[in-house]
Amino acid sequence: xxxxxxxxxxxxxxxxxxxxxxxxxxxxxxxxxxxxxxxxxxxxxxxxxxxxxxxxxxxxxxxxxxxxxxxxxxxxxxxxxxxxxxxxxxxxxxxxxxxxxxxxxxxxxxxxxxxxxxxxxxxxxxxxxxxxxxxxxxxxxxxxxxxxxxxxxxxxxxxxxxxxxxxxxxxxxxxxxxxxxxxxxxxxxxxxxxxxxxxxxxxxxxxxxxxxxxxxxxxxxxxxxxxxxxxxxxxxxxxxxxxxxxxxxxxxxxxxxxxxxxxxxxxxxxxxxxxxxxxxxxxxxxxxxxxxxxxxxxxxxxxxxxxxxxxxxxxxxxxxxxxxxxxxxxxxxxxxxxxxxxxxxxxxxxxxxxxxxxxxxxxxxxxxxxxxxxxxxxxxxxxxx
Numbered sequence: 240x241x242x243x244x245x246x247x248x249x250x251x252x253x254x255x256x257x258x259x260x261x262x263x264x265x266x267x268x269x270x271x272x273x274x275x276x277x278x279x280x281x282x283x284x285x286x287x288x289x290x291x292x293x294x295x296x297x298x299x300x301x302x303x304x305x306x307x308x309x310x311x312x313x314x315x316x317x318x319x320x321x322x323x324x325x326x327x328x329x330x331x332x333x334x335x336x337x338x339x340x341x342x343x344x345x346x347x348x349x350x351x352x353x354x355x356x357x358x359x360x361x362x363x364x365x366x367x368x369x370x371x372x373x374x375x376x377x378x379x380x381x382x383x384x385x386x387x388x389x390x391x392x393x394x395x396x397x398x399x400x401x402x403x404x405x406x407x408x409x410x411x412x413x414x415x416x417x418x419x420x421x422x423x424x425x426x427x428x429x430x431x432x433x434x435x436x437x438x439x440x441x442x443x444x445x446x447x448x449x450x451x452x453x454x455x456x457x458x459x460x461x462x463x464x465x466x467x468x469x470x471x472x473x474x475x476x477x478x479x480x481x482x483x484x485x486x487x488x489x490x491x492x493x494x495x496x497x498x499x500x501x502x503x504x505x506x507x508x509x510x511x512x513x514x515x516x517x518x519x520x521x522x523x524x525x526x527x528x529x530x531x532x533x534x535x536x537x538x539x540x541x542x543x544x545x546x547x548x549x550x551x552x553x554x555x556x557x558x559x560x561x562x563x564x565x566x567x568x569x570x571x572x573x574x575x576x577x578x579x580x581x582x583x584x585x586x587x588x589x590x591x592x593x594x595x596x597x598x599x600x601x602x603x604x605x606x607x608x609x610x611x612x613x614x615x616x617x618x619x620x621x622x623x624x
């Protein structure tokens with residue numbers, strides 16, 4: 240059974256027909272929120288960042304929310320393959336034991352343990368990560384406004400109720416409660432200058448701030464702080480004051496306006512430059528998106544709003560990689576790992592670890608099939624996004 244499906248927007252599909260796919264054609268890599276679902280993308284990440292992208296030298300923007308931000312930050316480390324393997328292990332084995340009488344761990348304890356784990360994971364490597372010679376990291380967070388400006392018990396619950404109702408009316412109306420704040424790494428040649436965003440941010444209220452050694456830990460933890468599961472991170476250095484939550488609340492699957500903003504870079508193609516070397520005026524503006532499903536859902540509150548799930552022109556230059564739903568049904572419990580497994584397995588840590596490890600081991604097929612397709616591209620296998 241085939242595991243991998245490839246989907247392309249119209250611009251990306253035209254590019255594939257004209258030029259095929261080489262690593263130098265990639266301008267950005269997107270990484271969604273989604274908790275444990277992101278585990279099955281580990282083998283793809285290790286192939287892409289360990290073998291495929293190193294074949295080229297262009298700048299690549301890495302954009303992530305929640306576990307996607309953790310994955311992309313890890314890809315910027317000096318040995319991305321080993322680091323991504325460690326991320327996979329640490330995520331699978333995370334444990335928040337319950338005390339007598341508890342039905343779920345309190346957010347304070349989850350936040351404290353998660354923060355300790357992040358500190359241990361990146362200790363001594365943040366400077367190298369932010370100064371990667373090729374990759375520019377962009378960490379998405381959700382910044383509270385109004386009742387959500389600070390995390391305060393009933394006010395926060397009421398604020399998220401208002402956010403839910405506003406989002407029903409229009410996605411942009413959610414911006415009255417939560418705005419997008421993107422923490423971006425600096426330009427290596429000009430540390431005072433932020434790397435430009437690889438997407439047009441006028442679709443939704445957005446701020447961009449610098450990602451530094453001083454705020455990296457807080458920004459990444461904020462991007463992973465699921466409301467009511469972890470505590471918000473407050474008053475991040477260099478950013479507007481207030482509460483910051485999971486980047487997936489505003490940008491669950493990064494349905495961003497990529498199509499007009501990727502840097503224009505010449506790629507190998509049809510015209511000829513001095514010395515007879517072939518090149519093309521076509522831009523290297525493809526967005527590579529290893530994802531766990533075909534749909535690119537805009538925000539966390541849109542999960543059940545099916546009319547917001549179809550692709551839009553924002554995704555025209557995207558090549559999306561996703562598992563075949565039939566293959567997913569062969570995994571433990573017939574599904575991807577997800578947060579319900581914490582409740583399903585409860586105190587049975589070994590059972591959850593076994594199920595998630597089995598799913599991740601099976602997902603090496605995704606990476607193997609991508610490598611095979613890149614070696615012998617068959618455009619009949621590429622579906623419309």
